Amino acid sequence: MTGPREPAKAMTTAFSPLTLGPITLRNRVIKSATNEGMAPRGVPSQALLKHHECIAAGGAALTTVAYCAVSPDARTFVDQPQLDSATRTPFRALTDAVHRHGAAASAQITHGGCFTFLPDLSTRRPLSSSGGLNKVGLMSGRFFKQAMSERDMDACAAQFAQAARLAREAGFDAVEIHMGHGYLLSQFLSPLYNHRRDAYGGSTAQRALFPLRVLRRVLDAVGRDCAVLCKIGVTEGVKGGGNAEDAAEIAQLLEAEGAHMLVLSGGMNVESVWQLFGSPLPDEARANVENPVVRAAMRLQKLTEPRFDGFREMYFLEHSRKVRAAVNLPLTYLGGVRSAANVVQAMQEGFDAVALARALLFEPGFVNRLRREADAVSGCTSCNRCVVSMYTPGGTACVLQGENDPAPNRVPAA
Template sequence: MSRLFSPLDLGPLRLPNRIVIAPMCQYSAEAGRATEWHAFHWPNLAQSGAGLAIVEATAVEPRGRISWADLGLWDDVTEAAFATALAATRRYSSMAIGVQLAHAGRKASTHRPWEHHGAAIAPGAEHGWQTVSASAMPYAEGHPPPVALDQAGIDAVVAAFADSARRAVRLGLDLIEIHAAHGYLLHQFLSPLSNHREDAYGGSLENRMRLVLQVFDAIKAAVPASMAVGIRISATDWVEGGWDPAQSIALAQALDARGCHFIHVSSGGLHPAQKITLEPGYQVPFAAAIKQHVAMPVIAVGLITEPRHAEDILQQDRADAIGLARGILYDPRWPWHAAVALDAKIAVAPQYLRSAPREHAANFVQAR
């Protein structure tokens, strides 16, 4: 029996299979508001057959957007626009939908990636604003420096995450993923490469983890027990002296003890000096290492593109679920093809059932 197509519980949320669509920024919002693109893109993901889709990094305040065209969930206007796009998704699919709540910190205020190579935009320039971080250190040489958050600023960030979480509940979303990966604000506090603070948020591992744990606690307190709450981390900076797997395990254990429902394990993104050797499943060893130390489910991601590879990772107990990102943009029906390859069953909208190849019709069942 296929493990990839077996159910999985992320806390209170039961998934019909272990295929997770990881968050992918679309850079198609207007002043943080979801647009017609989202009303097209999300329903397309929802017809993939995956067990869960987590929509893109969604900023908890305007200055927390990566680019000026990023999605947000910080006021009634952005909440209403999100609801409109979500309605089109819910109308024809019962897929679980989550949101990744995020703050870009010093990596905010950029162009869209297909314009000017996603370069940073200085404060005062068109589409630019002042960024913030753990310390007043830019991401890369020549980038505008961020302002180090003071205690009031930190408290405001925590409150913003909690407020966005309450909006996610009102929207009827199934899951919240806290973005503490890829060099964004929470990761900036975790890594000694970007956190040179001398207060309660800097120095020791306990201090550097403090903001992430405060954000998690604030979100858990703001949402009902029926809402799944987890986190995405970068397990390593891929830079000597930076955030590393041992520290990631310590963070994972602290979150596990607090009732975190899952951890989504990625890597990198904090420092331009990172050196990564890309190969299929290159991040799976980090997920496997963390899984040995926590009870919560672990999601592995990173160049896992073949169904048998995904199945083997789960069968070897190296992770509990598989995240797909760019691969599912390339092949939006990847779960269908995986079901055929692994001789499993997958639920498909009745309008699409007749598209199944005759020799594989038994693998496709009608979705509710």
């Protein structure tokens, strides 16, 4: 962690190299993981390749491919890619394309736990930290979840390690273990989900035991060759959920275990989806849902949504500062970065990198413009309609730029 910097010096820092374990990034601006809807039937498409290649050409140091499932049951939905022998070749094509532009590629490895909409599972009920009523299941028809046993946890940790090895074989320079947003590992970390009475429940440190085991297995598997990152939430944004103090303690534990960098995010997919984006989802996100149960659930969620008086830049900053003060390992600030001034502030606050998503969807070359223009501001309006567009035939697109051609999304990456 470093002290305050002048604006010009802070921007110089943002475009200086950053070493993470065995790799070095060319600068400190990265593309965060988002669902692009570009892996039909679980196969990375040519559209996904071009999406990440354009961001690499646009100057980003690291582009993150989201939601790479570690097993068939780990998928959230059928069109989510799994890291296995069938996807190794298309993923290799994607990483080769990114590398041609001097950038690095990261695979976000994840397990959905009880947050799943799959028609079939190998278990009677979806696995989670605790059993009982499954809130997500009210939308998917899987009304109950199953607490993981010691054997389940050991098998799952091995799946994460194997997925990391496959990511390395596919040419990825880094893996990002997803520990946020209501997926399996955050179901252990979250006091909302974890009600266990054994060693894996109770205090923050106890709730972190299984995610720490996963991190150790992944580090042992690929840590000498790939950077191993963890994505955590700095706030769950809901009463009784995890907060910044919890996140700071979790960060200390992950640092002690050897994580190379943490990506700081927030919010939960079910309880506080608005927190992820710093603003509400558009009304069409609810109106266009075909399943009446899901539509009703989203309307109920709308009732608990706080009032927003416009979009607030750097909306996770207050929470992320507490994590920054607690640890020394590299941290990536995420949440409402859409200008050179925001990048400068993140550097001045002592963060080692910044993550962007919507701004890069609007303008894939925004990172190069940040380097050129001291007053650069993204044209992204943070309307969140791109979130809805992930379910269109062409995949995620900025509505201000028009829909994607669906043809490349029907062709495997090559």
